[in-house]
Amino acid sequence: MENQVTRVVFYVSDGTAITAEAIGHAVLSQYPVSLTQHILPFVETVERAREIRTRIDEIYARSGRRPLVFYSIVAAEVREQIVASQGFCQDILAALVSPLQEELGVPPQSTLRRTHGLTKHNFERYDARIAAIDYTLAHDDGMSLRQLDQAEAILLGVSRCGKTPTSLYLAMQFGIRAVNYPFIADDMDVLALPPGLRPHHDKLFGLTIDPERLAVIREERRSGSLYASLRQCRLEITEVEALYRRHGIPHLNTTNHSVEEISTKVIEMLGLERRMF
Amino acid sequence: MENQVTRVVFYVSDGTAITAEAIGHAVLSQYPVSLTQHILPFVETVERAREIRTRIDEIYARSGRRPLVFYSIVAAEVREQIVASQGFCQDILAALVSPLQEELGVPPQSTLRRTHGLTKHNFERYDARIAAIDYTLAHDDGMSLRQLDQAEAILLGVSRCGKTPTSLYLAMQFGIRAVNYPFIADDMDVLALPPGLRPHHDKLFGLTIDPERLAVIREERRSGSLYASLRQCRLEITEVEALYRRHGIPHLNTTNHSVEEISTKVIEMLGLERRMF
Structure with missing residues (x-):
């Protein structure tokens, strides 16, 4: 260069x-x-x-x-x-x-129509976007499994594999109500899909990530911990990937994908409507 | 049509x-x-x-x-x-x-370089974006006023004027660490800037909104409440606008602006670096 x-x-x-x-x-x-x-x-x-x-x-x-x-x-x-x-x-x-x-067969209009403009005429549409952000925040990190019938996507995965940024991007960019649910270390002995999620199988989407990359990300967060150890990361990833396969849950390895790409894949693979704001 | x-x-x-x-x-x-x-x-x-x-x-x-x-x-x-x-x-x-x-004076390269691609070469940059999202979430809605020295923007405003979507957009789209702090009804008798925010005056940005629009938004949330009454909305907006002026805090009426526009204004008015992901 x-x-x-x-x-x-x-x-x-x-x-x-x-x-x-x-x-x-x-x-x-x-x-x-x-x-x-x-x-x-x-x-x-x-x-x-x-x-x-x-x-x-x-x-x-x-x-x-x-x-x-x-x-x-x-x-x-x-x-x-x-x-x-x-x-x-x-x-x-x-x-x-x-x-x-x-x-x-018509000339372009010279009136100003901004890409990211907001007027009385699209307040309703805009409010739907804000509602999606509110819903997604309230359902971040397994905080609530209520009102799952309103969810359009439910993201699963271990800690730090990209669930929160992806669900927020889905809400912000596409107005999609996204829940995210974390599998934690204590779940790993007998990893099972929480009963509350089972009726919503068609909304489930699994995230996974290379254990080496996960360990680097977790090391940033809690240096030297069991949580950040490669051994623990490998264990968790092996378990969740097995669960995705067992339940036929569509899933994606996020290691080399941005939140834009992951979100686009989620929309595509779950067959969601992609709105644009 | x-x-x-x-x-x-x-x-x-x-x-x-x-x-x-x-x-x-x-x-x-x-x-x-x-x-x-x-x-x-x-x-x-x-x-x-x-x-x-x-x-x-x-x-x-x-x-x-x-x-x-x-x-x-x-x-x-x-x-x-x-x-x-x-x-x-x-x-x-x-x-x-x-x-x-x-x-x-050079030909375009035919190699594939995606707009929203992620590779080993930009992991570091990407991690900074995720860190900004984490920080912003941890500082949503006045949840924490710790580590304010790491903030790049601190958004102020009454409930439902657009603070949360804007701060999340700033983090997601521009990698900016944004805090948001709500003024609540109980604050209104003697509205003052919290002492913890005063040393960070150059990061403060006030949001305001037309009381009529605010009442509509709040009515959606808590129908028939004092919180949603036009009277209460007017009172709160009058108070916060007076506070912004008293302290010389730059501010913006969000009524007719999308989160993209508000975020862009915040960056411009606070003189922040605008990164792109």
Whole structure:
């Protein structure tokens, strides 16, 4: 990586810039270039856009290298300030919006519709998302096995295999009510599925993880403990994997998967509806 | 909306399809079209892609309308199956990737680098994200005011104004350690900033909300209660807003903002580093 060129990249948006950043990362990950990034959300006025234009132009003047600029701005007069800069400017949506006009037979609307906007018209939908987060928090770590009929997913697994982040992501990103239930060391002698979970077999999803990775994660938490020992981690993983197989519970090894990937797999394998907020 | 045409849209990805869906939504929100959507993540084999191609072609044959297809697939032989369908196919990244080649002076790499991928090389970064989620959960709803020196943001507000979802989103999406502290009805007679929070003034961020909206949200939770009454909601909001002003705490009315927008504002107004996972 020593010969890599460093470039400055700006993500400029009249909204949160979350989508702009996600797209920019995806695009730039295809090039061997090291980056310094500036994320500029809520750029809604000509004045603010002009300031950014000045920053871009200063970097160009100083370094001789054009900053890369990924932008998404609806108001033409604001957008024009950015486009007039010395940066290498790319509208993140334009290339996809224009071809659709012919296909759909209608022109795009110039009204501002933000990706992550909230208005009276979607309060109800939004409240469902918040309700899913509340439900999931109340059912974290086996705290409650009540109201399981309202659950859409019930995640099983040993301590620190990814249950809590995954269930929260399911709730936050997809509005899914997720319960998570931990198997603890004391369960391991005769590992069994709790009777309360059995009527909900079609919602059960098992997480597992490589014992070596689990030991590293647990070591961070309780260094030198039996809990963190490789021997204990191996025992627990062997037991829960056997239980998943015995009960025909779909399961996934999380070692090399992010919460986004695990959540997407849970939705797919349980056949859940994937909502988007 | 009665004259709207309904179109079928497919989001097809060799990863989670989260980015493909976000981009597709942003693009399609600019057209007055009603949609039936199919989200197809982890399309990694020619066989799977061929099945999808068949589904797309069947919809076209049946309806006479081309399904819209937003895709992101690295492997050429998998991608070709999708492109060969009768759908209106758009590569969500291609239009941005190509122009960069000339600007950066290097060709794009064909290696697979997933947006939400996890490998040994980013375990450490990933662990920091999980640690932020753990920290935030442990500091939800005023449960603990210990280790505040590790906090990056401390959200204040009355019950049900958006503190918990926002702090969890900050942790999940941006790896930010967020504490949230509730002001409760009993505090209102002499509303004061808890002494434990005072040394952390630069991390404090106040949330507020329209009393009318708050009453609706609380009514869902405890119908007919004093807690949910408009009178009580008005009183609490008046008090906390006065406290924010008295102490010079930056604050935001969350009524018309999503957790994404509130989180982005918190990061911006507290000057936090925005990480991306």
